[in-house]
Structure formats: C-alpha cells, structure tokens
Amino acid sequence: LAWTDFDTIGQNNADVLILRGDARRAIWSEDMWQRSLYVVMEAGADRDSAADLLGWMRQRIAGRLVYLGSHRIDDGSGGRRTLLINRVAEPKRNPKPRRYLTPLMGVRGFFDHLNASGMRYAVLRWFDRLPAVGPGEDIDMLIADEDLPALAALFDAEPGVIPFDVYSVSGLPGTHYHNVAYFPPPLAERLLDRAVRRNGIRVPSPDDHFDSLAYHALYQKGEASGLATTTVDCRPVERPKRDFAGALTSLGEAVGISCPATMESLDELLAERGWRPPHDTLLTLSGLNRWVSNRFFPTCEVPPADERGLAVFVVRERGVELGMVEEIERLLVARGFHLLARKDLSDGDREACRLRMRGGNWSAALDPVSGGGPAVVLVTGDPMPARVPPHLRDECPHSDNARVISAKRRIRDALNRRLPADEHCNVLHSSDNDEQARQYIRIAMPEQEEAILAQMRGLHEAFAPSPERRATLTAYGMRARLEVVEDAGRMVVRKTFRPGCEVYAARERFVMEDLGRDCNAVPPLLDASDRSVTMPHYDDVLANAKRRGRLLPLKVVRQAVDAIAYFHRRGYTLIDFHPLNVLLDRRHGVKIVDFEYCQRYENTPPSLDACYELAGVPDDFGGDRPELVDYLGDPYTIMWRPYTGLSLRSLLHDPVWLQHLKRTAERARRAASSIGSAWQAGAGAVGGWIDRVLLPFGERRIAAMKERKTIPPAVTAAAHESSPQHHRPERPAEPAGAARPELVQE
Numbered sequence: 234l235a236w237t238d239f240d241t242i243g244q245n246n247a248d249v250l251i252l253r254g255d256a257r258r259a260i261w262s263e264d265m266w267q268r269s270l271y272v273v274m275e276a277g278a279d280r281d282s283a284a285d286l287l288g289w290m291r292q293r294i295a296g297r298l299v300y301l302g303s304h305r306i307d308d309g310s311g312g313r314r315t316l317l318i319n320r321v322a323e324p325k326r327n328p329k330p331r332r333y334l335t336p337l338m339g340v341r342g343f344f345d346h347l348n349a350s351g352m353r354y355a356v357l358r359w360f361d362r363l364p365a366v367g368p369g370e371d372i373d374m375l376i377a378d379e380d381l382p383a384l385a386a387l388f389d390a391e392p393g394v395i396p397f398d399v400y401s402v403s404g405l406p407g408t409h410y411h412n413v414a415y416f417p418p419p420l421a422e423r424l425l426d427r428a429v430r431r432n433g434i435r436v437p438s439p440d441d442h443f444d445s446l447a448y449h450a451l452y453q454k455g456e457a458s459g460l461a462t463t464t465v466d467c468r469p470v471e472r473p474k475r476d477f478a479g480a481l482t483s484l485g486e487a488v489g490i491s492c493p494a495t496m497e498s499l500d501e502l503l504a505e506r507g508w509r510p511p512h513d514t515l516l517t518l519s520g521l522n523r524w525v526s527n528r529f530f531p532t533c534e535v536p537p538a539d540e541r542g543l544a545v546f547v548v549r550e551r552g553v554e555l556g557m558v559e560e561i562e563r564l565l566v567a568r569g570f571h572l573l574a575r576k577d578l579s580d581g582d583r584e585a586c587r588l589r590m591r592g593g594n595w596s597a598a599l600d601p602v603s604g605g606g607p608a609v610v611l612v613t614g615d616p617m618p619a620r621v622p623p624h625l626r627d628e629c630p631h632s633d634n635a636r637v638i639s640a641k642r643r644i645r646d647a648l649n650r651r652l653p654a655d656e657h658c659n660v661l662h663s664s665d666n667d668e669q670a671r672q673y674i675r676i677a678m679p680e681q682e683e684a685i686l687a688q689m690r691g692l693h694e695a696f697a698p699s700p701e702r703r704a705t706l707t708a709y710g711m712r713a714r715l716e717v718v719e720d721a722g723r724m725v726v727r728k729t730f731r732p733g734c735e736v737y738a739a740r741e742r743f744v745m746e747d748l749g750r751d752c753n754a755v756p757p758l759l760d761a762s763d764r765s766v767t768m769p770h771y772d773d774v775l776a777n778a779k780r781r782g783r784l785l786p787l788k789v790v791r792q793a794v795d796a797i798a799y800f801h802r803r804g805y806t807l808i809d810f811h812p813l814n815v816l817l818d819r820r821h822g823v824k825i826v827d828f829e830y831c832q833r834y835e836n837t838p839p840s841l842d843a844c845y846e847l848a849g850v851p852d853d854f855g856g857d858r859p860e861l862v863d864y865l866g867d868p869y870t871i872m873w874r875p876y877t878g879l880s881l882r883s884l885l886h887d888p889v890w891l892q893h894l895k896r897t898a899e900r901a902r903r904a905a906s907s908i909g910s911a912w913q914a915g916a917g918a919v920g921g922w923i924d925r926v927l928l929p930f931g932e933r934r935i936a937a938m939k940e941r942k943t944i945p946p947a948v949t950a951a952a953h954e955s956s957p958q959h960h961r962p963e964r965p966a967e968p969a970g971a972a973r974p975e976l977v978q979e
Contacts, residue, residue, distance in 0.1 A: 328407025
C-alpha cells in the first residue's frame with residue numbers, strides 16, 4: 234500500500250515502512266515509525282536527501298535504529314537508487330486498543346463480514362456518517378470477548394490505515410482502558426445484547442447510546458468533553474472536539490430523559506441508572522481525569538493512625554483449583570502480614586466481587602492463562618507499612634505500602650515456578666491502599682468490618698514504636714522493628730518483633746545471652762522481653778562499602794568466617810547470615826547481628842565448606858528458613874563473593890598472601906569494568922547531546938513539510954473511503970516526481 238498523507242505516516246500496522254522522496258523527513262520523528270519492525274529509507278545525492286541522512290544518523294547514534302545494510306535497485310529510468318535497510322531497535326508493539334483496517338476491505342466490507350460471521354459487536358458513537366470516515370477520525374467499537382481473536386485476525390491480515398479503537402467486554406489484553414474494562418462488564422454485555430442495526434451496522438440501543446455516551450463524556454473525557462461543571466478546580470475546554478452537550482441532549486429527548494446541565498447532575502443520573510463505575514475503577518480513572526479525581530477524591534482520606542495498614546488479598550479461582558490458598562496465607566505471614574479474616578466466597582459473593590473489584594477486569598493480562606475470578610478473600614494487617622520508593626510510584630501510583638507490591642509479586646513468581654511456562658497465571662490480586670482495602674471488605678464481608686478494624690487497632694497497640702526512639706534502622710521490617718533509643722543517657726539499639734514472631738526474639742536472646750557469650754563478634758545483651766532484645770549501638774564504618782557493593786577488608790571477612798566457625802563447632806548454623814550482617818566499629822571491632830534463624834544442625838557438616846551460611850541450605854532441611862529468599866540455595870555466590878572477591882575454596886583454604894593477591898586482581902578487573910562502563914556512559918552522553926542538538930533541525934524540516942501540504946486533499950480522503958468489495962481501489966494519479974512512503978505487511 235502507498236501512503237499519501239505526511240501527518241499520518243505512523244498511523245498504520247505495517248511491518249515495513251519505506252520512506253522515499255519528501256516522506257524521508259519522517260526519519261527525524263521516531264513516533265512516526267517506531268510501531269514498525271523495519272524502516273527502509275531511500276538515499277539520494279541531492280541536498281534535501283543529505284539533510285535527511287543526518288536525521289538517519291541521529292537515530293542510529295541514539296540507538297533507535299539498527300543499520301542492517303544497503304541495497305541498490307533500478308529506478309525504472311536507467312538510474313539506480315540506494316535503499317538503507319534498518320531494524321527498529323525497540324518497536325512499540327505492545328497490545329493496544331488502536332487497530333488499523335486495510336482499505337482493500339473497506340469499512341462497509343468490514344462490517345458486512347462481521348455481520349455475516351455473527352460477531353457480537355457495537356460501534357459505540359458518532360456512527361451517523363458510517364461507512365464514511367473523515368480525516369483524523371476513528372471508529373470506537375465494543376466486541377464480545379469470544380469474538381476478539383477473529384476480529385484481531387481481520388485487522389492483522391493486511392497492512393491497514395483506517396483507525397479503529399477496539400475494546401472488549403472484560404478488558405482483555407490490548408482491549409482495555411488503562412487496565413480497567415472500558416465499561417463495567419455487565420453493562421457492556423447488556424449493551425451488546427440490546428444492540429440494533431443502523432445502516433447495516435450494529436450500534437447501541439437508544440437508551441444504551443445515551444448512557445454509554447454520558448459515561449464516556451464524564452469518566453473518560455472529563456473536562457475535555459466541554460460539559461459544564463461545578464467541581465472545584467475543574468474547567469471544561471472551550472472548544473471540545475465533539476459536541477457532547479448537544480449529542481446528549483438529542484439522545485435524551487429521544488428516550489424521554491431531560492439531560493442534566495452539569496457533569497455533577499449527569500453523574501447522579503448515571504448512578505441512578507446503574508452506570509456509575511465501581512469505586513476502584515474511579516480510583517484508576519482519577520489518575521487520568523481531573524474531574525473524576527476532584528469530584529470523588531477531593532481529599533486524601535487518611536484513616537486513623539491506629540487503623541492504617543489494611544491490605545486485602547484476593548485468591549483467584551485458579552489458585553483454589555491448584556490448592557494454593559493455605560500456602561499463600563503462610564507466605565503472606567512470612568512477608569510481614571497478620572491474617573485478620575478469611576472468607577471463601579459463595580457463588581453470589583464471587584459475582585459481586587468480580588463486578589466491583591479490579592475494575593471488572595479479571596482477564597489473563599500478560600499471562601498465558603487467566604487466574605479466573607475471585608474465590609477467597611484474605612484480609613491482612615501490617616502495622617508498619619513500608620514506604621513506596623520513587624521507582625514504583627509511576628507503576629503503582631495509588632499504593633501506600635511497598636510490602637503489598639513486593640509480597641504479591643514474589644508469591645506469584647514462586648507459585649508460577651512450579652507450573653509449566655504455558656500454564657503461568659496470576660492467582661493473587663490485592664487492594665492498592667487502605668481506602669480500597671476497606672471498600673473490598675465492604676463488598677466481600679461487610680458484617681466483619683468493625684471486628685477487623687478492632688483487630689487492626691490491637692495490632693498497632695501491640696507493635697507501637699518506642700517512645701524513646703531517636704532513629705529508625707529498620708530495613709525490611711517483615712519480622713521486627715529496629716530503633717535507636719536512649720537508655721540511661723546512652724544510645725542503644727532495640728529490636729522489637731511483631732506479634733507472632735516471638736520465636737525469632739527467643740533465638741536472638743539465646744545467641745546473645747548464652748550461645749555466643751564466648752564469641753567477641755556477638756554483641757552483649759543489655760535487655761530483653763518476650764518480643765524484644767536490646768544491644769549496644771555500633772557505628773558501622775562499612776555501611777558505605779556495603780551499599781556500593783565494594784570489597785570488604787580481608788581482615789573483616791576472615792573474622793566473619795571465624796564467627797561462622799564458632800557456631801559450627803557448637804553444632805549451630807546462622808541461616809541467612811551474610812556480609813550485610815557484619816559491622817565494623819572503630820572502638821569495638823567486628824560485630825555480627827541478626828540471629829533470627831539460628832538453629833541447631835540436624836546433621837552437622839564435617840567442614841565449613843558445607844556449612845549452610847556459605848554453601849546453602851539443603852532442600853531436605855527440616856528447620857525454619859526465610860520464605861521467598863532466592864539466594865539460600867547458593868548464598869556464597871550471590872551474597873558473599875561480591876564483598877570478598879574470592880571463591881569459597883580460596884576464602885577457606887588459601888594463605889593470606891595469596892588471598893590478597895587474588896583480591897588485587899579482582900579490584901583491577903572491577904576498575905577496568907568501571908572504566909568501560911564510564912566510556913559507554915560518556916559515549917551515551919555524547920550521543921544524547923548530538924540527539925538534542927539535531928532535534929530542532931529535524932522538527933523544522935517536518936514542520937515545513939506539513940505546511941507545504943503537497944498531497945492533494947482528495948488523495949488523503951481516498952485512503953479512508955470504503956471500497957464495496959475486497960478489490961484493490963485504483964490509486965489516484967500522482968504529481969510528477971512525487972514519492973510516497975510505502976507500507977508492507979510481512
């Protein structure tokens with residue numbers, strides 16, 4: 234297919250994009266070709282071509298295009314043309330609602346095919362002029378889940394240029410609206426069931442047309458709809474792309490509804506008619522729609538301090554079928570959550586939760602198999618929520634506890650590792666924050682809400698921070714809180730364990746008070762209770778080196794191994810002990826901490842080469858071990874070697890002089906690697922500078938091309954008109970010397 238409109242070069246689903254003549258200017262704008270797999274550009278000897286070759290070099294330097302080679306072809310007039318063949322480094326081919334239909338089929342032929350095939354679909358709005366589609370317009374349609382594969386095959390069969398936005402009933406991958414179903418699934422199903430034919434095309438019934446257009450205007454467009462609003466800090470656009478007010482007024486009159494004058498009163502009307510989205514859908518939409526945010530979430534509703542930390546985990550049907558519920562409970566407790574309530578959902582409860590949780594979207598997303606709908610609800614409490622780090626903020630904007638994100642992902646991954654790759658699924662869903670957790674409780678078990686909140690208050694009371702604390706040292710906090718507190722005029726460290734973690738406190742107390750009393754590296758026990766231990770505060774001079782992954786002093790490493798040997802001789806192992814648990818204080822020397830998993834060996838290894846701290850915990854070990862910790866099978870390679878720079882054999886058996894020599898070689902290797910990384914970073918910085926310097930030049934070339942409008946308007950329209958059958962439409966005559974980009978579907 235040949236393209237004729239410079240503005241819309243990138244609006245297609247072609248695998249190969251060929252840029253010739255004036256269309257070469259598109260090479261400057263990666264947005265125009267990054268959806269293709271390959272870009273072929275014609276190289277010429279004229280000044281204009283040389284300017285665009287500069288843009289091609291810019292894209293190569295920036296790493297967006299990978300040059301594969303060139304090819305010369307006859308131009309049909311005795312001359313030769315050179316084609317530069319490139320692979321797009323990172324094609325933007327994530328599944329999205331936007332699809333493109335080939336003009337060889339045309340809009341009329343497309344809908345005739347859908348009708349003949351019996352597909353359940355509906356064009357949602359602005360369908361009065363179909364099958365004609367004006368420039369810059371698209372077709373929004375809803376499709377039944379079961380018909381999506383056949384519909385997708387139609388779009389993918391040929392390179393297309395007629396834009397469609399396709400949404401499925403349940404929000405299947407690539408057909409959802411920002412990870413939620415486009416409409417609440419029951420309403421979407423009803424809309425398809427009641428669809429009517431208009432000019433041979435299925436469209437919503439008059440009532441559903443009014444409701445769905447109002448839904449779109451309020452919850453998806455918001456201020457861009459141009460509708461009047463009284464919500465604070467919201468201002469509708471003065472010139473909306475579509476006349477929503479006029480369209481809704483006309484549709485309302487047709488079904489006997491007086492269309493409200495403001496967005497707020499229209500929202501109340503939709504609520505009465507059952508078309509207002511569920512709470513968690515509104516929460517998702519609030520990040521995209523200021524009107525939704527300001528109307529439904531005008532202030533951040535922060536629960537009382539002693540009720541914070543609620544999290545609801547929903548085990549999906551596949552998890553129940555695989556017998557994973559009890560294991561999920563155990564793993565959640567291991568990750569620092571307290572189980573407050575459980576409910577195995579009845580059929581009626583499952584349906585209510587399916588419709589009102591997760592935006593109604595329970596599809597497989599990126600997994601091969603769907604986890605199914607909700608089956609079991611687990612209400613948990615975390616009296617010490619973890620701050621969400623900046624790198625997760627964009628991905629999880631509504632989350633208020635990083636521990637929920639981490640636990641959910643680690644549990645999913647651990648359970649999927651037991652399944653064949655083609656059976657991986659998401660068996661666990663969770664609430665994002667306290668407010669959503671309460672909403673989930675009210676949906677699934679409203680009768681238990683007060684009892685759950687009372688338990689949460691009790692947790693906070695039992696695990697309250699120390700009033701004497703001066704600083705917090707807590708790293709992960711899954712089992713304990715670590716604080717610097719003032720005691721009798723001196724600073725000490727108090728480790729307070731969560732309720733239910735008394736066994737870990739007992740192990741810490743046993744090591745510091747009894748087992749380790751003859752080991753200088755073990756801190757003395759200053760005070761203890763059933764759920765806390767207090768020890769001296771040490772100023773760790775190794776903190777910076779450990780944070781940067783640098784080699785620790787050999788003397789420190791050898792003393793840490795000596796401490797392991799001390800416990801090994803007594804028949805004990807410090808499972809999960811590694812260099813991050815080693816401190817160096819200028820006054821007190823080397824100290825080791827964290828004895829939560831100190832246990833007696835069932836069969837003491839004959840040498841340190843096989844001790845659990847270095848060689849790993851065997852699968853048949855019957856004792857306690859941390860859950861969802863990947864390095865326990867090979868702790869030395871993962872947790873020790875980056876800080877020792879030696880193999881395990883070398884650390885345990887080489888003489889000191891040889892260890893120093895090997896560590897010197899390791900430092901040299903790391904320095905060389907750092908120089909290489911610095912060189913790459915420098916080259917990347919230079920490339921980025923070149924990219925920024927050349928960008929304005931390319932933008933001017935593209936803008937000049939758009940202003941010229943050399944392509945006749947009739948040609949642009951012809952690319953969007955529907956042809957009656959599947960025959961190739963005749964191309965309009967081209968101006969002499971004109972060249973156009975071409976689209977090729979592999």
